[in-house]
Amino acid sequence: MSEASRPTCMGIVDEAFRLERTGKPVIHLEKGELDLDTPEVVKEAAIRAIRDNRTRYSDSNGVPEFRRAVCDYYERAYGVSVAPSRVIVNSGSSPAMLELFLALLEPGDEVVLPNPGYPAYPSFVEVARGRVVWAGTREHGFAYTADVVRPHLTPRTAAVLINFPSNPVGVSVGAGALRAFSELGPLIVSDEVYHGLDFDGERPHTILEFSDDAVVVGSFSKGFAMTGWRLGYLIVPERLVDRLIRQHQYVFVGTNTFVQWAAITALEQADLIKQQIRTELRARRDHALAGLPRLGFEVTYVPRGGFYLFARQPDRERPSHAFAADLLQQAHVATTPGTEFGSDGEGYIRFSMSSPIHLIDEAMTRLAVWLAAGAGRRVAAAQSSCCGGSTATSERKDRQPEEVLS
Amino acid sequence: MSEASRPTCMGIVDEAFRLERTGKPVIHLEKGELDLDTPEVVKEAAIRAIRDNRTRYSDSNGVPEFRRAVCDYYERAYGVSVAPSRVIVNSGSSPAMLELFLALLEPGDEVVLPNPGYPAYPSFVEVARGRVVWAGTREHGFAYTADVVRPHLTPRTAAVLINFPSNPVGVSVGAGALRAFSELGPLIVSDEVYHGLDFDGERPHTILEFSDDAVVVGSFSKGFAMTGWRLGYLIVPERLVDRLIRQHQYVFVGTNTFVQWAAITALEQADLIKQQIRTELRARRDHALAGLPRLGFEVTYVPRGGFYLFARQPDRERPSHAFAADLLQQAHVATTPGTEFGSDGEGYIRFSMSSPIHLIDEAMTRLAVWLAAGAGRRVAAAQSSCCGGSTATSERKDRQPEEVLS
Numbered sequence: 001m002s003e004a005s006r007p008t009c010m011g012i013v014d015e016a017f018r019l020e021r022t023g024k025p026v027i028h029l030e031k032g033e034l035d036l037d038t039p040e041v042v043k044e045a046a047i048r049a050i051r052d053n054r055t056r057y058s059d060s061n062g063v064p065e066f067r068r069a070v071c072d073y074y075e076r077a078y079g080v081s082v083a084p085s086r087v088i089v090n091s092g093s094s095p096a097m098l099e100l101f102l103a104l105l106e107p108g109d110e111v112v113l114p115n116p117g118y119p120a121y122p123s124f125v126e127v128a129r130g131r132v133v134w135a136g137t138r139e140h141g142f143a144y145t146a147d148v149v150r151p152h153l154t155p156r157t158a159a160v161l162i163n164f165p166s167n168p169v170g171v172s173v174g175a176g177a178l179r180a181f182s183e184l185g186p187l188i189v190s191d192e193v194y195h196g197l198d199f200d201g202e203r204p205h206t207i208l209e210f211s212d213d214a215v216v217v218g219s220f221s222k223g224f225a226m227t228g229w230r231l232g233y234l235i236v237p238e239r240l241v242d243r244l245i246r247q248h249q250y251v252f253v254g255t256n257t258f259v260q261w262a263a264i265t266a267l268e269q270a271d272l273i274k275q276q277i278r279t280e281l282r283a284r285r286d287h288a289l290a291g292l293p294r295l296g297f298e299v300t301y302v303p304r305g306g307f308y309l310f311a312r313q314p315d316r317e318r319p320s321h322a323f324a325a326d327l328l329q330q331a332h333v334a335t336t337p338g339t340e341f342g343s344d345g346e347g348y349i350r351f352s353m354s355s356p357i358h359l360i361d362e363a364m365t366r367l368a369v370w371l372a373a374g375a376g377r378r379v380a381a382a383q384s385s386c387c388g389g390s391t392a393t394s395e396r397k398d399r400q401p402e403e404v405l406s
Numbered sequence: 407m408s409e410a411s412r413p414t415c416m417g418i419v420d421e422a423f424r425l426e427r428t429g430k431p432v433i434h435l436e437k438g439e440l441d442l443d444t445p446e447v448v449k450e451a452a453i454r455a456i457r458d459n460r461t462r463y464s465d466s467n468g469v470p471e472f473r474r475a476v477c478d479y480y481e482r483a484y485g486v487s488v489a490p491s492r493v494i495v496n497s498g499s500s501p502a503m504l505e506l507f508l509a510l511l512e513p514g515d516e517v518v519l520p521n522p523g524y525p526a527y528p529s530f531v532e533v534a535r536g537r538v539v540w541a542g543t544r545e546h547g548f549a550y551t552a553d554v555v556r557p558h559l560t561p562r563t564a565a566v567l568i569n570f571p572s573n574p575v576g577v578s579v580g581a582g583a584l585r586a587f588s589e590l591g592p593l594i595v596s597d598e599v600y601h602g603l604d605f606d607g608e609r610p611h612t613i614l615e616f617s618d619d620a621v622v623v624g625s626f627s628k629g630f631a632m633t634g635w636r637l638g639y640l641i642v643p644e645r646l647v648d649r650l651i652r653q654h655q656y657v658f659v660g661t662n663t664f665v666q667w668a669a670i671t672a673l674e675q676a677d678l679i680k681q682q683i684r685t686e687l688r689a690r691r692d693h694a695l696a697g698l699p700r701l702g703f704e705v706t707y708v709p710r711g712g713f714y715l716f717a718r719q720p721d722r723e724r725p726s727h728a729f730a731a732d733l734l735q736q737a738h739v740a741t742t743p744g745t746e747f748g749s750d751g752e753g754y755i756r757f758s759m760s761s762p763i764h765l766i767d768e769a770m771t772r773l774a775v776w777l778a779a780g781a782g783r784r785v786a787a788a789q790s791s792c793c794g795g796s797t798a799t800s801e802r803k804d805r806q807p808e809e810v811l812s
Contacts, residue, residue: 017465031463038461047453055444056634057437059423091497091636094659102533107513123656127508129535228462228663230497250529253500256662257634 012324016334027363030334031354032167032307033227036280039273042224045265049258058257060249062089062233066260070218070233073267077196080208086235088244089255093193093219093232094120100189100215100234101128101159103247109158111189114144116310116341116348118167118191130158138344142169142301142310146180153186159215160184162207163191165198168341168350169310170285170303172198175205182210193219193232196274198305199282213237222307223274224266231259284353284360285309291364292351295371309351310338314371316347324349331370333363418730422740433769436740437760438573438713439633442686445679448630451671455664464663466655468495468639472666476624476639479673483602486614492641494650495661499599499625499638500526506595506621506640507534507565509653515564517595520550522716522747522754524573524597536564544750548575548707548716552586559592565621566590568613569597571604574747574756575716576691576709578604581611588616599625599638602680604711605688619643628713629680630672637665690759690766691715697770698757701777706754715757716744720777722753730755737776739769 012030020026028035061067067084074082090096097120101111107129113121115134122132133152137144149160162181165172181188190207195218198204207214216235220226236244266273288309292299296314303309313323320337327349328334336352338345353360418436426432434441467473473490480488496502503526507517513535519527521540528538539558543550555566568587571578587594596613601624604610613620622641626632642650672679694715698705702720709715719729726743733755734740742758744751759766 014465033463037459043456043461046456050449050452053443054634055449055632057439058634059420091501091662092659094657095497095501098657107535120656120659123653127653127657129513226461228460228464228660230660230662247529247533250526251500251504251533253498253526254634254636256497256636256665259662 012328012334012336012340016328019328019332024332026328026332026334027359027366028334028355029351029353029360029363030336031352033221034225034277034281034307034354035356036225036277038225038229039266039269041269042226042262042266042273046258046262049261054258054261056257057254058260060252060254061245062087062255063257063260066264067233069264069267070235073270074206074208074235077204077270078206078209080206082208082235083238085241086238088234088236088241088248089260090232090234090248090252091230091255092221093191093217094124095252096232096234097121097124097189097191097217098127099244099248099252100217100236101125101130102251103240103244104128104187105130105158108156110154110156111158112149112152112160112186113342114161114163114166115343116142116168116338116345117161117163119340121161131156133157134342136342136344137169142171144171145173145177146184149181149184153184157186159187159189161189161191163194165194165303165305167194167306168308168336168338168345169301170306170308171301172200172204172304172306174202175209178205178207179210182207182214187237188214189217190214191217193217193222194306196223196270197278197281197307199278199285200304208235213239215240220263220266223270223277224263225273225277226263226266229256229259229262231255231263281307281353284355284357287357287360288351288353288364291360295364295367297349307352307354309353310345310348311351312348318347320345320347320349327367327370331366333366333370418734418740418742418746422734425734425738430738432734432738432740433765433772434740434761435757435759435766435769436742437758439627440631440683440687440713440760441762442631442683444631444635445672445675447675448632448668448672448679452664452668455667460664460667462663463660464666466658466660467651468493468661469663469666472670473639475670475673476641479676480612480614480641483610483676484612484615486612488614488641489644491647492644494640494642494647494654495666496638496640496654496658497636497661498627499597499623500530501658502638502640503527503530503595503597503623504533505650505654505658506623506642507531507536508657509646509650510534510593511536511564514562516560516562517564518555518558518566518592519748520567520569520572521749522548522574522744522751523567523569525746527567537562539563540748542748542750543575548577550577551579551583552590555587555590559590563592565593565595567595567597569600571600571709571711573600573712574714574742574744574751575707576712576714577707578606578610578710578712580608581615584611584613585616588613588620593643594620595623596620597623599623599628600712602629602676603684603687603713605684605691606710614641619645621646626669626672629676629683630669631679631683632669632672635662635665635668637661637669687713687759690761690763693763693766694757694759694770697766701770701773703755713758713760715759716751716754717757718754724753726751726753726755733773733776737772739772739776 067087219232297311324337336350338348473493477488625638703717730743742756744754
């Protein structure tokens, strides 16, 4: 990863875990997962599949019935027709994206990514020896559009990654914007893991409505409360199927069989499950939206879908990683510094709606006390340049940080 | 992959699946998995974990209790002490090896691999832009030793991969041979996924008894009949922990949580579970060992552990992929051509003990009829140069292959 884009620390989740194990009452607004349990109907389907001994290898690219169910879902939700042979299943959307870029890129090939964007995107590209090209969105109010991407295209552009509803901003777009991406030229890789979690109730659109020569990245983590199940997939153009399956057979072998059978049930119940999650997420977002501006945060873009709210810090000069690290250590509110998502995130904090409303309220109270006490400012930014890891902690144990709310 | 090492086809498993779906009574002696169900005690542990909602992200590198259980098992089985921080969990040993080589190799770094060996090994290295260096074992009676490896070491050697009991030959080695590997110099990567399946009853040894600066690749697929669960791990030297965890957090995110909880139970019951599987495998091996020589196969190395028996074809001049492809199409016995495992496998067929004894018997009968009819020889080798895939099948549908036993 380039130094400019490399997050200063990825350990805030682990540090929050660690604090919690020492008995600290951490409020989790940093997680990419909800506190909701996986729906019972999905759990019971998994249990049936285990009892039925669906515990052996399936076809390497995925259980045929599951790949068919993915296609049926895309037909139902978006009106697009996809052949099951184009679906390649993996243990989460992350290894799926890794295998995509490993198969796609020659050294030096370029992939355009949104800045800010999901922190793992550059890793997939760079592990595959590709080159990341950042398309900054901050000056466009965080809107990531074909027009924002176009100046970054070169003869080496192998793919343009899009992600709606977006992480970390919650940007959602309509048909016109997707069509414009599809007309840019390079392969569009559409990370649709937050699909179905749009708040405005409009029918969402997939890139596949506008081009068959595009890649969809799908997952069950976000829309079905199935993070710990590790199930994702790619839908790829026909021309890439053979290349990907060949690599997949050798390098990943396959994906958990009974989890795929359970996910068929999840897809059958998708409308109901996603509706429930969406309703809860919108209520949480509305609550955070009401609270944060009063504390001096500026919500530049009101999220239209997904898990997150991306807000400008009250203290705009302070590095966001220092802000988030001290907020965790001192007030035990875990958030994610905007710089984790790229340089355009500096000065911003990502709040995940990963905790229920009463804890979002409690977090607002802690934030208010913490900000009023000016606690953060008493710690030099240089001292708080890393947010996690046992090494950092042991180095800093003489600091006795003021723990305002523990 | 270099052309010399590239298997001509990887589709025999899929082709066997396809034939079976058309109603053909395929006997599976090609699979890297047994017909045995996952032990009930493990299934029930998974069901409990699902009911207990262990369905969310865990620590990225694995559930701490599971990593501790892996270390306890290594202490119990081998008397070695391993810190849980050195264990990195992934969705099978294949993605685990991929992440190892992605983190370890710079372009052009060399990894020494056994020839013949597991067909995916070169893929892990080459996807990571490393260079495969083959250590041929055929002229050494398929024994893979430090002495066989030594002439292949260069200043660019980043790692030497070892695998005992081995796939495809079933080679097993003692303490002295492992110690010699550990003294070679380069990092030893020890694929121990068939551990606990040694037939001679001697205490097996891990590379970690001889060096802490080595990597173990572990899995639950083979020793616990858990192929479809997709659970594996690396044990890495302290010096590699940070590098691997950093990459792992971004690129794989994590591994199924309730599967890890179930695997704790598997490890607690490991001695009993592996004993049962070992006993069954040895009985199957003994049966195949009694049958194959009578049909003209030569068993160069009597397997001392694992799933497989590697035997020289009666018709030694015939390409092994042609032999295996016609055996599948005409007698519906699925095996794996020796060339899948490298150039030193030419003229050999790998029989997996993946089916029960009565089907191994039935396969011997089909083989006898098929060989006696000389069926294979009537098809030109050039015509049968690929064993699988729907394309190959449709191209060849005018052949009307003589199906001696369908």
